[in-house]
Amino acid sequence: MYGFEIIQELASVLSGNEVIVSSNGNISRQVYHYCPQPQIYLRGSMGLPVSVGLGLALARPETQILIILGDGNLLMGLGSLSTTSYVRPSNLKILILDNGVYATTGLQNTTSGTLNYPALLDGFGLSNIVPILRNDSIEDIKDKIQIWLHSPELSVLPALVDAKAPTLSNIPLHPEEISALQRGSND
Amino acid sequence: MINPAEFLDFLGEKGFSFASGVPCSYFSRMINEFETHQESITYIPATREDEAVGIASGVAFGGSRAFVIMQNSGYATIGDALTSLAQLYKLPMLLVISWRGLEPDRDFPEHSLMGDVTEDTLRGYQVPYWELTDEGWQQTIELALTKMEESSRPVALLVKQGVL
Ligand SMILES: Cc1ncc(C[n+]2csc(CCOP(=O)(O)OP(=O)(O)O)c2C)c(N)n1
Numbered sequence: 001m002y003g004f005e006i007i008q009e010l011a012s013v014l015s016g017n018e019v020i021v022s023s024n025g026n027i028s029r030q031v032y033h034y035c036p037q038p039q040i041y042l043r044g045s046m047g048l049p050v051s052v053g054l055g056l057a058l059a060r061p062e063t064q065i066l067i068i069l070g071d072g073n074l075l076m077g078l079g080s081l082s083t084t085s086y087v088r089p090s091n092l093k094i095l096i097l098d099n100g101v102y103a104t105t106g107l108q109n110t111t112s113g114t115l116n117y118p119a120l121l122d123g124f125g126l127s128n129i130v131p132i133l134r135n136d137s138i139e140d141i142k143d144k145i146q147i148w149l150h151s152p153e154l155s156v157l158p159a160l161v162d163a164k165a166p167t168l169s170n171i172p173l174h175p176e177e178i179s180a181l182q183r184g185s186n187d
Numbered sequence: 188m189i190n191p192a193e194f195l196d197f198l199g200e201k202g203f204s205f206a207s208g209v210p211c212s213y214f215s216r217m218i219n220e221f222e223t224h225q226e227s228i229t230y231i232p233a234t235r236e237d238e239a240v241g242i243a244s245g246v247a248f249g250g251s252r253a254f255v256i257m258q259n260s261g262y263a264t265i266g267d268a269l270t271s272l273a274q275l276y277k278l279p280m281l282l283v284i285s286w287r288g289l290e291p292d293r294d295f296p297e298h299s300l301m302g303d304v305t306e307d308t309l310r311g312y313q314v315p316y317w318e319l320t321d322e323g324w325q326q327t328i329e330l331a332l333t334k335m336e337e338s339s340r341p342v343a344l345l346v347k348q349g350v351l
Contacts, residue, residue: 021245040248044271048241051233052272055245055253058205058229079234080241087231175276179248186250 001134001141003097003161004030007068009138010095010145011035019060019182021053023069025104026165027097031068033168038181041171047076050084050094057089060186064091066149071098071112084154085125093148094126094156099163107163117158127151132159189324189351191217192224197325198254199227201332203281205246207231207239208256213285217256217351236261240268240280240341247278254281259288259305260298262343269312269341279335282314282343291348309343316343319350 007027011034020039022031028041040056042049053067074081074096084092096117101107121128129148132141148157173181194217198206206228210218221230233239236257243253257265262284273280287295288302309316315334317327328344335342 042272044275045241045244045268048237048244048268048272051238051241052245052248054231055205055207055242055247056249057245058231058242059246059249059251077238077241080238083231083233083238083242179276179278182248183250 001132001136001161002164003027003070003099003159004034004166006095006097006132006141006145006159006161007031008034009141010149013142013145013149018064018066019056019185020066020068021049021056023049023073025070027068027070029168029171030165032171038173038178038185040182041173041178043171043175046073048080049073050077050080053092053094054080054084054087054089057092058087061089061091064093067092067094069094069096070103071096071100072102072110074098075110075112081121081124081126088154090153092154093151095148096156096158097161098158099161101163103163103165121156121158126156127153128156128158132157132161134160134162188349189319189321191220191351194324194351195220195224195228197328198281199224201328203228203252203254205229205231205243205251205253206256207233207242207253208283209233209236209239209258209261211256211258211285211287213287213346213348214256214283214351235264237265237268240265240273243280244268244272244276244278247280248276252279254283256283258285259301262305262308263301266312269314273341274313277339278341279339280341281331281335282341284343284345286345286347289347305345314341314343316345319344319346321350
């Protein structure tokens with residue numbers, strides 16, 4: 001399964017009241033094109049989606065916050081897993097789309113191939129769902145997404161995915177508009 | 188010296204309900220005071236200063252306000268968090284930065300060069316800043332916050348040894 005297909009699966013089961021924070025590059029584009037709008041599409045700040053999602057989850061405790069990030073982003077901001085585990089907001093869920101590469105910049109390898117996600121996340125004290133594997137059945141994938149999404153506590157779902165990304169047009173919103181749209185939903 | 192409890196009370200009154208950052212010894216008294224201010228200000232200890240700017244950005248996306256404490260050595264690590272996140276998305280926050288590497292730090296060469304270029308890097312990244320001093324500290328903060336709200340961007344306070 002490709003990362004964008006997981007995003008499409010997720011999009012089909014969202015209530016519409018969640019706020020998604022997506023990591024820069026392909027993943028933000030895919031979230032823009034496949035999920036309800038508006039969300040917080042990060043265009044830069046590689047390594048910071050978990051931190052942004054953590055701050056947002058604290059400021060909006062009544063809202064379910066979903067972070068979707070790539071393995072390159074995860075590794076660049078690995079320490080933020082510790083901070084998040086320490087703060088533990090129950091309205092925060094993290095989905096890692098690990099395609100093993102920096103797909104956005106031309107499919108160069110990341111170092112994520114050596115990671116053992118259950119051990120890594122257990123080590124951070126983060127409750128985690130059994131990882132989605134590349135050859136999981138669609139039913140298994142849907143189940144794991146449901147368990148993750150409806151977890152009553154902070155929860156992480158790692159997904160090992162294939163790297164191909166569809167060609168999608170650039171996000172037409174200026175970042176200032178992305179912020180303004182969030183301000184609208186804060187009121 | 189500014190009383191750190193009064194400093195936190197003042198920022199709380201100005202609407203800051205969150206703070207994050209990485210400690211500097213200059214801020215140890217203030218960080219201790221967070222314990223007595225838990226009701227009004229939630230402090231999130233970060234692992235890196237760019238992470239703290241990320242957290243403050245998330246808080247701002249959610250319509251609340253956070254300030255971020257860091258050494259100037261930490262300021263040296265937040266360039267991308269500023270330019271491609273907080274400044275780009277117009278997310279207001281107050282950076283409280285210790286100004287290491289000046290005269291009292293002559294035995295700490297690790298701070299010297301950063302001490303020399305601190306103001307240049309603030310100007311270079313277009314972050315408006317004010318030096319916080321004992322005298323008139325409330326007015327200085329008010330000036331900084333007026334700029335922060337008007338520009339909807341990060342602004343900074345530079346804090347020398349013994350001020351907080
Ligand atoms: C600090 C920084 N370094 C490098 C880049 C260039 N860059 C943009 S997207 C990206 C890859 C992100 O990788 P990942 O999170 O795994 O997502 P994927 O592209 O695989 O979907 C890189 C390296 C950047 N934007 N910022």
